[in-house]
Amino acid sequence: MVRIENLTFRYGGTGFRLHVPELALQDKERVAIVGPSGSGKTTLLNLIAGILTPATGKIDVARTDVAGLPDAARRRFRASTIGFVFQDFALLDYLPARQNILYPYRITPALTLDAAARDRAEALAASCGIADKLDRHPTALSQGEQQRVAICRALVTQPKLILSDEATGNLDPDSKARILDLLFEQASEAGAAVLAVTHDHELLPRFERVLDFTQFREAAA
Amino acid sequence: MNALYLAFAYLRYHWARSLVLTLVTALIVFVPLATQILLSTSERALLARGDATPLLLGSRGSQLDLTMAALYFSDERPEPVPMREVETVWDSGLAIPIPVHTAFSSGGFRIVGTTLDYFDFRDLRLSGGRGLSVLGDAVIGAEVARMLGKGVGDTIVSSPENLFDLDGVYPLEMPIVGVLTPTNSPDDQAIFVDIKTAWVIQGIGHGHEDVVTAAEVAAGSEAVANAAVVQHQRITEENIESFHFHGSQDDFPTSAVIVVPHDTRAATILKGRYLDSDNPSQLIEPAGVIQGLVDRIFRIKSLLDVVTTIIAIAALAAIGLAVFLSYRLRAREIATAVKLGARRGMVLRLLSAETFTLLSLSAMIAAIGAAIVARNAENWVGWLLALGS
Numbered sequence: 001m002v003r004i005e006n007l008t009f010r011y012g013g014t015g016f017r018l019h020v021p022e023l024a025l026q027d028k029e030r031v032a033i034v035g036p037s038g039s040g041k042t043t044l045l046n047l048i049a050g051i052l053t054p055a056t057g058k059i060d061v062a063r064t065d066v067a068g069l070p071d072a073a074r075r076r077f078r079a080s081t082i083g084f085v086f087q088d089f090a091l092l093d094y095l096p097a098r099q100n101i102l103y104p105y106r107i108t109p110a111l112t113l114d115a116a117a118r119d120r121a122e123a124l125a126a127s128c129g130i131a132d133k134l135d136r137h138p139t140a141l142s143q144g145e146q147q148r149v150a151i152c153r154a155l156v157t158q159p160k161l162i163l164s165d166e167a168t169g170n171l172d173p174d175s176k177a178r179i180l181d182l183l184f185e186q187a188s189e190a191g192a193a194v195l196a197v198t199h200d201h202e203l204l205p206r207f208e209r210v211l212d213f214t215q216f217r218e219a220a221a
Numbered sequence: 222m223n224a225l226y227l228a229f230a231y232l233r234y235h236w237a238r239s240l241v242l243t244l245v246t247a248l249i250v251f252v253p254l255a256t257q258i259l260l261s262t263s264e265r266a267l268l269a270r271g272d273a274t275p276l277l278l279g280s281r282g283s284q285l286d287l288t289m290a291a292l293y294f295s296d297e298r299p300e301p302v303p304m305r306e307v308e309t310v311w312d313s314g315l316a317i318p319i320p321v322h323t324a325f326s327s328g329g330f331r332i333v334g335t336t337l338d339y340f341d342f343r344d345l346r347l348s349g350g351r352g353l354s355v356l357g358d359a360v361i362g363a364e365v366a367r368m369l370g371k372g373v374g375d376t377i378v379s380s381p382e383n384l385f386d387l388d389g390v391y392p393l394e395m396p397i398v399g400v401l402t403p404t405n406s407p408d409d410q411a412i413f414v415d416i417k418t419a420w421v422i423q424g425i426g427h428g429h430e431d432v433v434t435a436a437e438v439a440a441g442s443e444a445v446a447n448a449a450v451v452q453h454q455r456i457t458e459e460n461i462e463s464f465h466f467h468g469s470q471d472d473f474p475t476s477a478v479i480v481v482p483h484d485t486r487a488a489t490i491l492k493g494r495y496l497d498s499d500n501p502s503q504l505i506e507p508a509g510v511i512q513g514l515v516d517r518i519f520r521i522k523s524l525l526d527v528v529t530t531i532i533a534i535a536a537l538a539a540i541g542l543a544v545f546l547s548y549r550l551r552a553r554e555i556a557t558a559v560k561l562g563a564r565r566g567m568v569l570r571l572l573s574a575e576t577f578t579l580l581s582l583s584a585m586i587a588a589i590g591a592a593i594v595a596r597n598a599e600n601w602v603g604w605l606l607a608l609g610s
Contacts, residue, residue, distance in 0.1 A: 079562025090557040094234030107563040
């Protein structure tokens, strides 16, 4: 699903440098990335998603050279191929849960909001246990419920890859495991691979593979 | 459509902020528009009244006071001109003189003593009742009828000129015999009586055994006059014959005389006769006086325009700041949209849709307000011009 070769990246003026000689993620694989803050975990997710472009190296996602795509194509690719789950949920307060789930369809022409998409949103919400809360705004939902909405939003477009950035970081210990299991379950049903950044070592046994990111951070010159 | 959907959802969720922004923007657009409409209508109404009154005869003094009193029945009280001036114009054979006596009022509306020529001159039509025919009759303007809730068959009483004038004349009760159709002019706010009736109110003419007491009113019966409790005098079929005037009518006063010359030549000859500054009377062209007033108003308006512009710029800057801060608050949403693959320009499109929606709503409110002002401008301007009269 993801193949990275000889990737280098640096933020101008900060001295931050990232070097990933090789990294691979198989289809439907569940991989956790661990490492200290500032080691570049989120940066790697952004590089894979095409939000950032590498200085050198190659990033293939679903057999597409993401870095080689022009900006518009990269955005379309991201919208249709990748689902994002964030630590802070990143839900829009002015939209009810249903419309938050369907939000990706509102912001890109790469996705078409049709009856099938709406049905999928309903089905995902039902399987995540929030079917009766779809008309509520995020402020009327608990944190666990908000993250379930965020998971539905990441999966509703039927992506091949889920990028999870500290998705359970804001949840209580009981909810963490439930939400992660839910994410895996839904990703498995959708046939999507999961690449998750986490600081929570208790959750690591649930992943098929764990990647320590410290090795990829280069000291500043 | 998606951008509009999201914009509308955002504005609806933050309805209080949206409402304030919409109303403030609408006000910024509406106020100059409404001012312009009202001023244009005022200018037209003022000039139309002036243009429709060829010449005005009155005592020498302020031409503006004379014009305002005779055309707009305002509070100005120009020195009265004797009725002999009316006769002089008649005798010249050059014009038709129409006296206008505007010294008294009733219920806040000016009582205009005049002759039947005035109704023909102003092309005033009756919506009900009949015209003036008997001493004491009153024909009221449409706005008077509406505001006082009176019509044909009711009565009105002239206001006492001075409550402390113990030797003064009694107010006169007058039957309303006709109501005029609306004209959106000061005539709507006037109570028309024959000029002789105005003289009765003034005390120049009077009858005998014609007073009505409070006790009589309460008992509903006739009584002999008792000056200590007199309420008002009334002209009836029984006492009308007793009404008479003391002195020569030539000396009786009128506030002004509208002079309608037969042609331009007649107007020129008449104007020449009143050029002498020693003549206690003057003959003026109201249109010129009104034009001067309008020019003065519009000089003030240009100052108002500058003030309005400065306030509008300040208000727009405040709105711009509010919108900018609102966008800053949404930085996280924008970042999320980018991560989820929002197309280039989507954020700009979304923010533009919100701004467009806000401005559209504001423009709609301002347009509705302007349409209401435009629809009622003539009525409101008529009312404004009559204020203080």
